[in-house]
Amino acid sequence: MLKISKKADYALMALQHIASVQFGDVTPGRVVNTKEIAEEFNIPLELLAKVLQTLAKNGLIESHNGPKGGYLLARRANKITIAQILEGIEGPLGLTDCSHEKEGELCLQREHCNIRTPLLKVQDSIYQLLNNMTLQDMMGGTPLITIQSASTQGVAQ
Amino acid sequence: MLKISKKADYALMALQHIASVQFGDVTPGRVVNTKEIAEEFNIPLELLAKVLQTLAKNGLIESHNGPKGGYLLARRANKITIAQILEGIEGPLGLTDCSHEKEGELCLQREHCNIRTPLLKVQDSIYQLLNNMTLQDMMGGTPLITIQSASTQGVAQ
DNA sequence: TCGATCGGAGATCATTATAGTCTCCGATCT
DNA sequence: AGATCGGAGACTATAATGATCTCCGATCGA
Numbered sequence: 001m002l003k004i005s006k007k008a009d010y011a012l013m014a015l016q017h018i019a020s021v022q023f024g025d026v027t028p029g030r031v032v033n034t035k036e037i038a039e040e041f042n043i044p045l046e047l048l049a050k051v052l053q054t055l056a057k058n059g060l061i062e063s064h065n066g067p068k069g070g071y072l073l074a075r076r077a078n079k080i081t082i083a084q085i086l087e088g089i090e091g092p093l094g095l096t097d098c099s100h101e102k103e104g105e106l107c108l109q110r111e112h113c114n115i116r117t118p119l120l121k122v123q124d125s126i127y128q129l130l131n132n133m134t135l136q137d138m139m140g141g142t143p144l145i146t147i148q149s150a151s152t153q154g155v156a157q
Numbered sequence: 158m159l160k161i162s163k164k165a166d167y168a169l170m171a172l173q174h175i176a177s178v179q180f181g182d183v184t185p186g187r188v189v190n191t192k193e194i195a196e197e198f199n200i201p202l203e204l205l206a207k208v209l210q211t212l213a214k215n216g217l218i219e220s221h222n223g224p225k226g227g228y229l230l231a232r233r234a235n236k237i238t239i240a241q242i243l244e245g246i247e248g249p250l251g252l253t254d255c256s257h258e259k260e261g262e263l264c265l266q267r268e269h270c271n272i273r274t275p276l277l278k279v280q281d282s283i284y285q286l287l288n289n290m291t292l293q294d295m296m297g298g299t300p301l302i303t304i305q306s307a308s309t310q311g312v313a314q
Numbered sequence: 315t316c317g318a319t320c321g322g323a324g325a326t327c328a329t330t331a332t333a334g335t336c337t338c339c340g341a342t343c344t
Numbered sequence: 345a346g347a348t349c350g351g352a353g354a355c356t357a358t359a360a361t362g363a364t365c366t367c368c369g370a371t372c373g374a
Binding site for chain 2: 005016040089091092109113121130138140
């Protein structure tokens with residue numbers, strides 16, 4: 001239950017990779033292209049391309065065309081939250097259909113619905129969780145290009 | 158994103174209803190049958206039947222056959238958590254496929270996967286949330302058997 | 315300037331999950 | 345005995361997902 005989609009999964013991996021390259025020791029500032037990520041994580045190339053395009057449209061990464069093109073984080077990793085990433089791919093967080101229901105398109109249960117309010121509370125709590133965790137927080141455990149520069153000082157979680 | 162299924166939705170409504178009947182003023186201890194719940198909430202009867210059967214199999218409610226049969230909570234409402242309800246219907250909580258992966262059936266990304274650990278943390282936090290909230294907690298706001306009489310029509314939200 | 319390399323965008327397809335339906339069975343109460 | 349309940353299985357339709365294919369425009373470098 002409450003599974004996120006493969007696309008969202010891929011998005012998280014890709015962003016983590018981009019961040020680790022961009023702020024890593026080896027070639028800081030280097031753009032990362034789709035193919036590189038796809039091969040690193042065994043993700044179908046064209047599906048990943050879609051995901052990255054969506055992330056770019058949502059302003060999380062910026063794209064560069066042409067040869068030697070690719071993607072860069074649009075802002076620092078500690079300014080990109082998990083909620084932003086997931087919502088960019090899968091749409092707004094909502095446990096039920098009625099979460100973002102507009103006036104007029106009521107659900108059949110709405111009239112006697114007894115669980116809407118408590119569920120909205122749960123939903124809000126989950127949102128807090130996802131919005132308080134950033135891409136940078138995700139980079140603590142498993143360094144893959146190795147991040148050990150001065151930028152990892154004040155983390156303290 | 159992170160939407161729960163209609164079945165899970167129905168399960169929550171049904172349990173809330175059963176609890177409110179069972180511990181309400183009117184006819185405490187009364188069993189509640191499928192048809193009553195289906196009509197109260199506009200839920201397809203046979204789909205709800207499946208849901209209730211599943212809940213019974215999971216030990217959350219107990220069933221009584223025959224005429225005047227129906228369902229009762231298997232234990233007190235404050236001993237039934239949202240996590241138990243949802244997991245009973247939708248299976249174990251898991252943000253990704255690899256959440257409960259057994260040794261041997263690794264995902265293609267596993268080798269270089271950089272997000273597994275942080276995602277498991279998030280998942281665990283969500284589980285805490287869902288497992289700390291009980292059916293009883295869900296019954297604060299909207300009394301239901303209720304108050305059609307002199308009650309306020311001031312909708313407020 | 316040409317062409318290889320990149321991302322952007324759209325349609326398309328297969329597979330799976332979901333929501334809902336139908337039929338038959340067994341238990342139980344009157 | 346028979347009406348009323350839950351139990352269980354197969355079944356269908358529709359939507360979401362995962363993945364693929366094709367074509368386009370931008371850009372860099374030879």
